[in-house]
Amino acid sequence: MKAGAIDKGIALLIKGSPFIVVEREFVNPGKGSAFVRLKLKSPATGRVLKETMKTQDNVEEIIVEDKECQFLYSDEAAFHFMDTETYDQFEVPMVGFADYKLLMRDGDTYKVIMWEEKPLDIIIPYKVVYEVTEAFEGVKGDTVQGASKLVKIETGLEVKVPIFIKQGERIMINTETHEYVERVNS
């Protein structure tokens, strides 16, 4: 495929190793042709690679398969999943995904991207509803944002929210930026 068609989340084979595209930005340098600036992550090592390609460059996209998997638990080193079709259990080393620990909820189902029988990536929905398990004292925010405070959600992530959010309420979080989106009344 052409580098111009690269999208966030796809997998590429770079110098023989699989990488996930975590950031993609088009750049047109003054008087230059079109480039795409990429941040790539190796699921095996967690290593982040910066690469800039011309949009006309050829890249090798990896054909991957995705599986619906239930997240069972995590330990120090890995996330443990169960394939909901075959009931096979397997683990995804945490090294490339340490930050996911604060976003994934035991028992929830996630898409796991597999390549050559090996897990390559875990897909967390862009927006997820969590319960607030701990609400701290309100702190006065800057005048633009309005008053805000910190709360902890069930996965342990701390999030800045408007002052009216109470413990036990459910809130929607943007899993990319870890930012509060809205309160969910159910």
Add this chain to the structure above:
Amino acid sequence: MKYTKNKLEQTENFEIIRKRSAIITKIRSYFQTNGYLEVETPILSPELIPESTIEVFETTFSSEFHGERQFYLIPSPEVFMKRLIAQGSGSIFQITKSFRNNEQIGKDHNPEFTMLEWYTIGSDYMDSIKRTEALFESLTNGNTPEWFRPPFLQKSIEEVFKEYVSIDLLKCQTKTLIRNEAVRLGLSPNKTDSWEDIFNRIFLSFIEPELPKGKPIVLYNYPRQIQCLAKEIKGTPWRERWELYVKGNEIANCYTEEIDRRKVKTFFEIEYSKKAVSARVISDIDNKYYQIFDNNYPECSGVALGVDRLIMLLTRSTSIEGVILFPFSAMMEE
């Protein structure tokens, strides 16, 4: 800014619309009080300056009286403003819509955008840094945040390549030498890459994203290998050109304008032939354009500044779509 059916006053964006208007008024007033003539030149043109890296919009004039003719939406007003200078206009400025096709739409790009372009007679690119600093001062009434406040930091391209990636560009003037450096940095240049492509790969991967954001920074003296109408600096591989970055955003670029008619002619030939190979729309050129650069054509410096990006920064918006009424992406969704 959303394409919304709400009444304008009810949207929080109304404040930004007013700020946009106030900033444009200040820009205008700055140039008017400093001896520049405001001009309005066509945005539909039958010929353009060939720039191989810019894709343009094309349209057809058709009339039962005059027949048909291809026209192009200008990617910048340069083609006309330089003609005015040839006719003795003196220093001029213009705030105009410009158009670029085939760029990504979103944070920094809208296919239709507002450009401020000005030419100062008797000036070179370094004078234009001072002029731009004075313009910036005039926009914020003394209450200027540090990241916008002049004086701008100034670094040459030669310096930033040494500082950020330990490359001495003076020793990398051939494609093989600069390719070796790119490979050393872990990049994968293509076999078909030009020197300029490899330069850009390095610059965009390791330098541009790391530029200081706490102060405006001018990068000056760009390599000759990047074809443009900026004057060459004798005895060096550089051109008299700069780019201004504010908070990491490319805001403006400037040349000491090339006024040697043979060099302009060569530029047209080289860029037109590149365009003929790579562009989707091959815009017509005026084969005699170089003739406007006669012995009376004055030394001058031109700056082009992205007004939407400037307003985005001054209103603390995160995308130019936040400061453009009816942005392109919203219309695409309709």
